Amino acid sequence: MRETFFKLPRQWFAAWLARRLPPVQSIRLQQQHIFIVPTRTGIAYAAALLLMLLVAINYQNSLAYALTFLLASLGLLTMFHTWRNLAGLTLSAAGSSPCFAGEYGNYRLRLHSAKNAYQAIAVGWHAKQLTLVDVEQQSEQLLELSLLGKQRGWQHAPRLRIETRFPLGLFVAWSQIDLAQSILVYPQPLHDVDLLVSGQGDENDAEQASPSAGVDDYQGLAAWQEGDSLRRIHWKAWSKGQGLLVKQFTEQQGQQQVLDFTQVPGDLEFRLSVLCAQVLKISQTDQPYSLLLPHQELGPDSGVEHRQRCLRALALYGVEQP
């Protein structure tokens, strides 16, 4: 009930915020970015002051008046202190590390102070889950936030909430910033399915799995050398300006393994998940492997970089680049 009741205003607010604070990679928080409202503590403080004012009026006590006014002035001034504790702070995106869908990736954020020190700055995705950090004057603070990878591909990071209640907690100055950052989400690996690697050891399984088995296994691409068959030239790569490459096929003799998209049953996401798990599994050994996706061939190769290329290809398969 509450959810639906607030849904429409929330949408309006999001749209308004998008207009007012468009995505940027780096932002120095200024007047137009910062909103300030009293907190619940602030309202309780005001109520306590009202009570004190009533005592002052009813007892006609000058000192009670004076203290009430002193605290009221002080409370009002903390509004500016709170505001200043956010104004001028520079936020910039500092990259992110990829993650698997369903897991948390790291989102890096740089807080930079040109002049003032900033105390108790709370940053996070949600008002109820913020990370506190202090930024010394003229210094930088690197912050890592974890972000849940939901779906493979480039996941646009939501608006970042940054707020502060310093010094007295009577007001909260906040902003919601879109740092135009995306986090790369790999497919969720499916470890239990282990039937699809075509390679020497798994020949029977491979036969079973893929009716088109029998063709020599595709190994990857190599630079064209004289003597290579023209039929093996990878024309697509050539048309992209990658030079002349030839497709190489294993003769099923080495430790070489091929992860072939077409050999995995099931729907697209299932296939990608299975392949993802396989990439992870094989890359733990030092064996070279290659990944075959429709219109895309990676490897054979080994090592961390190759693994990441493969995972990236899996993550972005069929997904538009941001």
Add this chain to the structure above:
Amino acid sequence: MTTAAQVRDDIPRISLMWLLIAQALVIIPHLLHVPLWLIGVWLGCAAWRVQVFRMRWPFPNAWVKAALMIGSGFAVYLSRGGLVGLDAAVALLITAFILKLLEVRTRRDALVLIFLGFFTVVTSYLFADSLLAALYSLLPVLALLAALVGLQQSGFAREPLAPLKLASKLLAQAIPLMLLLFVLFPRLEPLWSLPQPKDKGTTGLSSSMTPGDLAELGQSAALAFRARFDGAIPAQSQLYWRALTLPNFDGRSWSISERFERSEPQWQAQGESISYSIIMQPSTQPWLFSLDVGSSEQEDIRLMSDFRLQRRTPVNRTYQYQATSWPQALRQPQLNQRQQQEFLQLPRTGNQQTRDWAQRLRGQYHDDDALVSALLRHFNQELYHYTLKPPLLGRDSVDEFLFSSLRGFCAHYAGAMVFTLRAAGIPARVVAGYQGGEINQAGQFVQVRQFDAHAWVEYWQRGQGWRSVDPTFEVAPERIERGLQEALQDESELFQGDIFSPLRYQHIAWVNQLRMSWENLNHSWQTKILGYQRDSQQAWLKQWFGKVDWQVLGLTLVASAALIIALIVLWMFKPWQRQTDPVQRVLNHFQRVLRRRGFKRETGEGLRDFYQRIHQQLPQSQQQAVRVFIETYEQQQYAEQGQDLATLRRALAQVKK
């Protein structure tokens, strides 16, 4: 780094420390009037909370808390005789403030405790509003603010003194705005009546007087009131401050009359008048002090039938009023039979010796004035002695005093004289009040203390009205001319037991000087600060704004508040310092140059993004220059190496080509 959600509920150590300190500071001024056992409860609770913090003890469970709460409530009920009234309410408030400590687990509890603390500080003003009390109260307020700052989880708030420093800074910044509000915020009439503080310790005149009472007051150096004269201060012997008359005598004590009080007496102003303002300490009584015959234009003050000034309600806190007196006024030239009877009333029996003596005098002097003179002469010439330590008197107290002990305080002389006059058929009454006072030269005011309490005599004659005489003057003229201390120099017991009383050291010039300055400061405090209520606010505003127009005042208040805030904010942000970063200035210059060529960098657009966006539209020669500038700038901005402005400027010069 900590997650806010985790810490939002814990109380940081620093905050708890300041909370404990603040609590002690808040409670200390209340110790004078809360029941003593509360101190024990407080120490116990504080120790328990500290042990909880050190993880030695658990928090009390619900049963223990309930038992403590009910037990304390009951104890307050027992020691305060009820739960109604300000004393009990404040005792309960402090009990709650103490017991809450055992419950403080979360930030929210700490907030409740802090707000409760502010409120408790306010209630302490109802009991003590001196300058020192006000200054002291800044300490608990600061500690409470420090606790509030400490609740903010920040590395900054982890140093013990940092929250206090910040709190002091905030407090100092708030002062200008506070003063503005204090002066301009309209003082309202009380919205409803509340129980007033009971000052059990108040000394002062009471509605009946046994001779010993005033002698007891003579021991007290407590302040009764201060008077500031519009003109010159009259001679000390003229300062007879009337408080009330005591026409009824029951053989032992003199007391006020309940009759005729409401009607204003007949009187005619004669001679010159004296105007003065008086600031009275709380007396819990409605009567005020004035020179004869006093009148005041204040609404709530009226002249009673015995020429005393009385306020509608008792004076329960410091009270200021303005009065004018006509010392030579003719007072009540006519009295009807019944009124005369009242001032001739004597007990049926007792003090026969005095009655006989009065008859003898009556026989001797037919003229009333002559008889009064003879009586005064008698006091002057016989061996009467003025003392604060008169012997105890028996049943026929007047007889004993007049004919055997011959030692007494002003009340003895006044009482005996009125008795004699009445026995001789002359209507007379005892007047109680204060005589003299200490003149503060620095502040031009007279300070009257309880030991200046005095009693004198008024007698009535047809056509002449009431006349005042003072038998004490005949016995100890120095009492009237120079004050009690002078008159009682032999009685070294005066102020005995109070070696810290500065009054003891009046003969040391600088101590006396210091004391006078302090009294002067207190006087200003009382008139200017404590006395700043509805009347004085309106008078003051009239002086400044011509007339009191709340609309104008409201606008003035808002405008001045805005101005003050603007100044403070300007001082906080120091915008004139913003452009001092030279690298930033060069960057601004760079952006201006490109803007002139039609390339505007959007707000928040990264420099590299900017370059990516525009580089293809730039002429070939420019592309290089712009890229070099941006790279140089970024190096300067983020690299560890110091700023090399010259290189950056050279890069800019290339762009400008």
